[in-house]
Amino acid sequence: MKGRALFVCNDATYFTAHRSHIAHRLLREGWDVHVAAGGDFSQLSSAFERHYLEVERRYFSFRNDLLLFLGIRSLLAETEPQIVHLITMKPIAAGAAALLTSSGRWAKLPRILVTFPGLGRLFDNRIWAYSIPRMIICRTLQVLFRNRNCHATFENSDDRDLFVRLKILEHRQSTVLSGAGVELADFRAARPQERAFRVLWASRLVRGKGLVEFVQAARMARASGDEIEFLMAGYADPGHTDNIPASEIDDLIRDGAVRYLGHVKDMPELLASVDALCLPSSYMEGLPRILIEAAAASLPLIASDVPGCREIVQDGLNGIILPDNSAESIYRAVKRLAQDRALATQMGSAALRKVYADGFDIGSIQDQMLEIYLGDR
Structure with missing residues (x-):
């Protein structure tokens, strides 16, 4: 056994979908891998040593967050890992505090890695209620990060640059990765052309992802008599403060302007059946996985002018950056591609070239992560 690695994440389902491939790579490299998370463990591989944590994702709670801190601190004492990888904001905050108060084991940890998939609501200065928690976490x-063995990974350069400006860490202590890693070869372009133009919105059913505006754009298209099909796919996230309740989803789809597909597991098949992907998010995104998957399927990308989306969408080259998140802007962008399918195809080809050229594939991400774990960065 080379050593022991401890992953701490807010949600086991998220870890399984986005980060478990890195943990499996460590297993293959001869490491003993432990995963601590909240949520549903049913999909989390039994190849890992699994530890349940109670993680309150919706808000800050002194009691629950204290219990999370104590749980991580106890795990550090129990497992004595050589690598600690903290993923998402709550585990990062509680894990950092646990590490700082585990003085007897501090010197034994050769590598501490923190991964920010996105900064989310906590670093949104428009939300004044988070100002005190934000200050404490910073x-x-x-x-x-005074410890030289600490390193951070981000999914876009805007987030990393913010942390450098806030003097949380130095530039050399961080790496910007091209997402969490996607099996690019799983996706293909196989879209028939003899039908109405299809545009897809796919994400969690949370308000900040622009679903309401997407539906409004679909209603505009229908009122104008455009031959465009608007599709939406996604799943509820009850643990999220921005989750859209089922009753509101029913209201959005009742008039039939958008066809709701529910939670779709076979994304390669779905993406091969549409002509464009739209994500009008207002979130402080990391790097949305759906944009990478859509690019791998040779789709043109329509996205907001926000960090994360800008990492992959090149306006006018492989997609369209929206000037704002309004329904009108979404409608104009979709109609532009629907009226010029040659342009849509050209943009889709450029999107495909970018994800293969810029290291978005799962193998590239794993290799870079191993370098970070071993202190080669």
Whole structure:
């Protein structure tokens, strides 16, 4: 056994879908891998040593967050890992505090890695209620990153640059990766052309992802008599403060302007059946996985002008960056591609070239992560 690695994530389902391939790579490399998370463990591989944590994702709670801190601290003492990888904001904050108060084991940890899939609501200055938690977390991370063995990964350069400006860490202590890794070869372009133009919205059913505006754009298209099909696919996220309740989803789809597909497991098949992907998000995204998957399927990308989306969408080259998140802007972008299918095909080809050229594939991400774990960065 080369050593022991401990992953700490807020949600086991998220970890399984987006990060478990890195843990499996460590297993193959001879490491003993432990995964601690909240949520549903039914899909989490039994190849890992699994530890359940109670993680409150919706809001800050002194009691629940204290219990999370104590749980991680106890795990550090129990497992004595050589690598600690903290993923998503709550585990990062609680894990950093646990590491800083585990002084007896601090010197034994050769590598501490924190991964920010996106900064989310906590670093949104428009939400004043998060100002005090944000200040506390920033200070805790500043202290953590005084240790040379700490490294951070981000999914876009805007987030990394913000942390450098806030003096949380130094530039050399961070790496910007092209997402969490996608099996690009699973996706293909196989779209028939003798039908109405199809545009897809796919994400969690949370308000900040622009679903309401997407539906409004679909209603505009129908009122104008455009031959465009608007499709939406996704799943509820009750643990998220922005989750759209089922009753509101029913209202959005009742008039039939958008066809709701529910939670789709076979994304390669779905993406091969549409002509464009639209994500009008207002979130502080990391790097949305759906944009990478759509690019791998040779789809033109329509997205907001926000960090994360800008990492992959090149306006006018492989997609369209929206000037704002309004329904009118979404409608105009979709109609432009629907009226010029040659342009849509050209943009889709450029999107495919970008994801293969810029290291978005799962193998590239794994190789870079191993370098970070071993202190080669």
